[in-house]
Amino acid sequence: MSNKVRIALDAMGGDQGPSVVVPGADLALAQHPDSTFILFGDQTKIEPLLAAHPRLKANAKLVHTDVVVRMEDKPSQALRNGRWKSSMWLAIDAVKKGEADVAVSAGNTGALMAMAKFNLRTMPGIERPAIAAAWPTLTGQCIVLDLGASIGADAESLVDMAVMGSAMARVLFDIDRPTVGLLNIGVEEVKGLEPVREAARILREEPLPHIEYIGFVEGDDIGKGKADVVVTEGFAGNIALKTAEGTARQFAEYLRSAINKSIWSRLGYLLARPAFQMLRDKMDPRKSNGGVFLGLNGVVIKSHGGTDPEGFAAAIDVGYEMVRDELLAKIGETIDRHAQVAAARAAGGAAS
Amino acid sequence: MSNKVRIALDAMGGDQGPSVVVPGADLALAQHPDSTFILFGDQTKIEPLLAAHPRLKANAKLVHTDVVVRMEDKPSQALRNGRWKSSMWLAIDAVKKGEADVAVSAGNTGALMAMAKFNLRTMPGIERPAIAAAWPTLTGQCIVLDLGASIGADAESLVDMAVMGSAMARVLFDIDRPTVGLLNIGVEEVKGLEPVREAARILREEPLPHIEYIGFVEGDDIGKGKADVVVTEGFAGNIALKTAEGTARQFAEYLRSAINKSIWSRLGYLLARPAFQMLRDKMDPRKSNGGVFLGLNGVVIKSHGGTDPEGFAAAIDVGYEMVRDELLAKIGETIDRHAQVAAARAAGGAAS
Numbered sequence: 001m002s003n004k005v006r007i008a009l010d011a012m013g014g015d016q017g018p019s020v021v022v023p024g025a026d027l028a029l030a031q032h033p034d035s036t037f038i039l040f041g042d043q044t045k046i047e048p049l050l051a052a053h054p055r056l057k058a059n060a061k062l063v064h065t066d067v068v069v070r071m072e073d074k075p076s077q078a079l080r081n082g083r084w085k086s087s088m089w090l091a092i093d094a095v096k097k098g099e100a101d102v103a104v105s106a107g108n109t110g111a112l113m114a115m116a117k118f119n120l121r122t123m124p125g126i127e128r129p130a131i132a133a134a135w136p137t138l139t140g141q142c143i144v145l146d147l148g149a150s151i152g153a154d155a156e157s158l159v160d161m162a163v164m165g166s167a168m169a170r171v172l173f174d175i176d177r178p179t180v181g182l183l184n185i186g187v188e189e190v191k192g193l194e195p196v197r198e199a200a201r202i203l204r205e206e207p208l209p210h211i212e213y214i215g216f217v218e219g220d221d222i223g224k225g226k227a228d229v230v231v232t233e234g235f236a237g238n239i240a241l242k243t244a245e246g247t248a249r250q251f252a253e254y255l256r257s258a259i260n261k262s263i264w265s266r267l268g269y270l271l272a273r274p275a276f277q278m279l280r281d282k283m284d285p286r287k288s289n290g291g292v293f294l295g296l297n298g299v300v301i302k303s304h305g306g307t308d309p310e311g312f313a314a315a316i317d318v319g320y321e322m323v324r325d326e327l328l329a330k331i332g333e334t335i336d337r338h339a340q341v342a343a344a345r346a347a348g349g350a351a352s
Numbered sequence: 353m354s355n356k357v358r359i360a361l362d363a364m365g366g367d368q369g370p371s372v373v374v375p376g377a378d379l380a381l382a383q384h385p386d387s388t389f390i391l392f393g394d395q396t397k398i399e400p401l402l403a404a405h406p407r408l409k410a411n412a413k414l415v416h417t418d419v420v421v422r423m424e425d426k427p428s429q430a431l432r433n434g435r436w437k438s439s440m441w442l443a444i445d446a447v448k449k450g451e452a453d454v455a456v457s458a459g460n461t462g463a464l465m466a467m468a469k470f471n472l473r474t475m476p477g478i479e480r481p482a483i484a485a486a487w488p489t490l491t492g493q494c495i496v497l498d499l500g501a502s503i504g505a506d507a508e509s510l511v512d513m514a515v516m517g518s519a520m521a522r523v524l525f526d527i528d529r530p531t532v533g534l535l536n537i538g539v540e541e542v543k544g545l546e547p548v549r550e551a552a553r554i555l556r557e558e559p560l561p562h563i564e565y566i567g568f569v570e571g572d573d574i575g576k577g578k579a580d581v582v583v584t585e586g587f588a589g590n591i592a593l594k595t596a597e598g599t600a601r602q603f604a605e606y607l608r609s610a611i612n613k614s615i616w617s618r619l620g621y622l623l624a625r626p627a628f629q630m631l632r633d634k635m636d637p638r639k640s641n642g643g644v645f646l647g648l649n650g651v652v653i654k655s656h657g658g659t660d661p662e663g664f665a666a667a668i669d670v671g672y673e674m675v676r677d678e679l680l681a682k683i684g685e686t687i688d689r690h691a692q693v694a695a696a697r698a699a700g701g702a703a704s
Binding site: 109110136137138148150151152183185186190191192193218219220221222223224232234235236238239240241242243244245246247248249250251253254255258259261262264265266267268269270271272273274275276278279282283 | 461462488489490500502503504535537538542543544545570571572573574575576584586587588590591592593594595596597598599600601602603605606607610611613614616617618619620621622623624625626627628630631634635
């Protein structure tokens with residue numbers, strides 16, 4: 001890694017494209033002046049925006065392409081039409097070529113994952129990549145993964161996720177041995193839970209460095225902050241995330257209509273405004289924007305497609321932290337150790 | 353069905369047992385005076401409570417048993433120790449024998465489902481039972497299933513759930529043709545989604561009476577009220593439910609600490625109290641208590657184990673509605689029709 005953190009941006013990704021990406025990058029640069037940027041996309045659209053952000057312009061390189069992966073493209077379409085030349089591909093490719101340390105895109109998740117897998121490949125010892133994100137809890141934040149990179153997971157994939165998620169928690173929360181829980185449902189004796197139970201056995205019986213396995217957690221334990229890292233397969237993980245977002249929005253909507261119910265409640269709201277501001281900050285989805293693709297030979301960050309510059313800056317910030325604190329090296333460390341334990345077990349040495 | 357709705361209660365189920373069940377039943381009776389009750393459990397504990405609720409006592413029969421399924425028993429343990437004789441088994445058995453129209457228990461979910469399956473068996477044409485519950489939305493309520501009866505589901509099971517869920521929606525919401533959505537994740541081209549896609553095809557191409565199939569929905573669409581019925585397999589469904597409960601509790605906690613932040617915010621809260629009361633009512637988990645076991649030859653309702661008398665009364669109320677509006681007949685109707693369509697398709701007649 002160079003002294004500066006070099007960030008490749010898919011400037012065309014997301015619902016708004018460069019009009020969010022450019023000011024977002026400018027905000028991120030203000031926070032981390034030791035960053036430099038490469039923006040990939042349509043120069044006729046990006047240049048005027050860069051001109052309006054001279055601080056960013058002085059720390060950014062612009063690489064033109066007029067090929068864009070659309071939000072509605074299927075992953076296979078995106079690969080067919082956008083490989084080698086789209087802004088999304090080029091941002092990832094900059095990481096592959098060592099020209100950037102991290103790629104950030106607000107483009108479509110399926111396409112981004114397909115391109116990232118195709119170009120960067122999975123790390124040695126990792127079968128499948130996963131998507132992880134920080135989740136606000138009553139006690140702070142936790143990491144939840146997989147949020148939808150793949151569906152279903154065998155025991156070994158769940159253990160890999162525990163390894164990757166705990167490396168991410170070490171980076172983001174600065175703790176040496178994050179607690180890890182496996183997401184499960186209350187009823188134990190149900191067919192289909194074998195991979196989860198087997199992953200639990202491995203994590204319990206073959207302890208790994210930097211992982212404090214605490215057992216099963218249920219859906220309502222995520223928000224309680226019961227574990228620093230919550231591991232599940234991608235279908236349930238994606239649905240948990242979206243359902244939580246939906247419930248938060250629902251609550252905010254109820255609150256809004258409660259406040260507007262009478263003159264007294266509006267007056268009450270005015271008195272309590274700073275408190276409500278705190279509440280809004282806590283629930284602000286922009287603050288926890290930035291899904292991290294884990295398990296690839298490179299760091300790729302997915303921002304929400306509909307975010308604003310502040311939210312996009314938060315996604316860049318996540319990428320910056322991952323690079324500064326050497327996420328990949330941290331994952332590699334634990335993977336190696338896990339492979340040694342597994343090899344010892346295969347050789348019959350685990351019981352000694 | 354007799355003129356009265358006959359309700360069998362596992363009086364020992366739940367964290368508090370009879371001290372919640374008896375007053376809960378009394379509240380339910382006040383709401384539905386055309387109910388009668390059979391209470392199964394320890395008469396030394398139930399009789400004094402009945403004495404304190406003379407209205408209920410006049411409409412209830414008490415059947416003594418001192419065998420109780422514990423909250424921590426595994427389903428197999430519960431079956432081994434509690435079959436033929438526990439309060440949970442006897443409540444279900446009253447439905448089986450035609451002595452009651454519905455059984456309600458706040459006991460452990462896995463044991464209740466195991467006993468209900470074992471004793472009542474699944475309806476003709478239904479492979480696997482499911483657990484369904486009403487879920488508060490911005491526009492009212494919807495039905496979500498499966499909430500954890502089984503893990504994973506093939507296309508045919510998902511279609512069965514659509515049939516059963518829409519029958520329940522007809523009963524609870526009094527609409528003739530409920531909208532049905534299949535829970536899915538945003539990324540289409542991922543292995544493992546085949547059953548969901550295949551179920552979508554069946555629902556689209558082989559329309560069923562009383563089902564308005566509207567396509568895929570995502571986790572955040574549940575709370576928006578996008579569909580009257582949301583169908584998914586049990587692992588993701590259970591996690592969605594628990595995660596939503598956790599998020600609602602988290603929001604309530606943030607709100608509480610926001611309100612207590614300053615004298616001004618507390619004053620504001622006092623002014624806006626009626627509005628907050630409305631908010632609390634909306635989010636009150638007691639109001640949507642009552643998981644319905646669907647697909648069995650009999651109606652069984654699962655109440656939250658930790659609920660209070662009001663919550664338990666809500667669970668009884670759900671059971672009452674299911675019986676009054678003939679849930680089982682409504683499911684049977686659509687299942688028969690579905691079987692006809694499938695048979696016609698098998699005979700090559702579907703295309704005509």
